[in-house]
Amino acid sequence: MTEDVAGADELLLRLRRFHSDYFPLHQQRFQDLVAQGQHPKTLFIGCSDSRVVPYLLTGAGPGELFIVRNVGAFVPPYDGSHGLHGTTAAIEFAVLSLHVERIIVCGHSHCGAIRAAYEGVPEEAVALQAWLKLATEALLPVQASPEALRRTEQRVVVLQLERLMAYPMVRREVEKGTLTLHGWHYVIEDGEIHIFDVRQGSFVPAAIASNSGTGPYQPYVEHDGQIISD
Numbered sequence: 001m002t003e004d005v006a007g008a009d010e011l012l013l014r015l016r017r018f019h020s021d022y023f024p025l026h027q028q029r030f031q032d033l034v035a036q037g038q039h040p041k042t043l044f045i046g047c048s049d050s051r052v053v054p055y056l057l058t059g060a061g062p063g064e065l066f067i068v069r070n071v072g073a074f075v076p077p078y079d080g081s082h083g084l085h086g087t088t089a090a091i092e093f094a095v096l097s098l099h100v101e102r103i104i105v106c107g108h109s110h111c112g113a114i115r116a117a118y119e120g121v122p123e124e125a126v127a128l129q130a131w132l133k134l135a136t137e138a139l140l141p142v143q144a145s146p147e148a149l150r151r152t153e154q155r156v157v158v159l160q161l162e163r164l165m166a167y168p169m170v171r172r173e174v175e176k177g178t179l180t181l182h183g184w185h186y187v188i189e190d191g192e193i194h195i196f197d198v199r200q201g202s203f204v205p206a207a208i209a210s211n212s213g214t215g216p217y218q219p220y221v222e223h224d225g226q227i228i229s230d
Contacts, residue, residue, distance in 0.1 A: 026062070030062060043065075043066045044058070044104045044106065045103065051188050068090040071131060071132075072114065073105055074134040075160040095169045102182055103181050105181075106157075108185065108186040109150065109188050110149075111153050115144060117132045118139065119144060135152075138155035154203050161183050181213065182195070182214070184196070195209045195212055198213075
């Protein structure tokens with residue numbers, strides 16, 4: 001690769017800057033993480049959307065978050081079938097091996113997965129079609145208006161929290177008081193996380209919330225009386 005081509009490769013330049021600028025300032029931290037292993041306290045289940053940056057939102061550094069990202073921040077139902085699924089495997093690993101103390105499910109505004117659940121996806125996207133069915137229980141019987149999409153994004157977060165409670169290892173640790181569940185909805189345009197408050201049964205801006213979220217979770221009752229439950 002010539003110098004001119006390398007100079008035009010933005011990704012390569014970023015890799016080099018990490019090695020030359022960032023890493024030397026944090027080298028000891030990385031070496032400790034190798035020598036002592038990782039001990040994150042938080043499992044962060046987030047959408048793959050490029051606008052959701054877990055480390056930026058939480059102020060966390062290397063070794064603090066165990067991250068799982070997928071389209072929509074969905075949690076597959078636990079069926080004990082031992083089928084191949086990365087999100088399920090990550091939850092099991094986080095709870096049983098890493099002994100995380102909290103699990104965050106983070107949805108967000110303007111989520112393409114939620115819109116696609118209403119409007120459909122290309123016929124060729126067979127796997128995506130099947131995946132989006134995980135949002136079906138949270139969809140509203142209305143057209144995909146901005147208000148409906150926002151409400152559905154939040155409903156989907158709570159649905160995933162309920163599914164988490166069906167994981168035996170999650171329920172056991174929650175009931176023991178060693179694991180808490182946190183439902184977040186990130187409003188990108190406001191730079192604000194809205195937290196599901198189990199006592200109020202609604203999402204509250206972090207600026208005025210009394211906590212970052214706790215479990216276990218009861219069925220989520222909408223203002224119009226609709227309920228999400230298993």
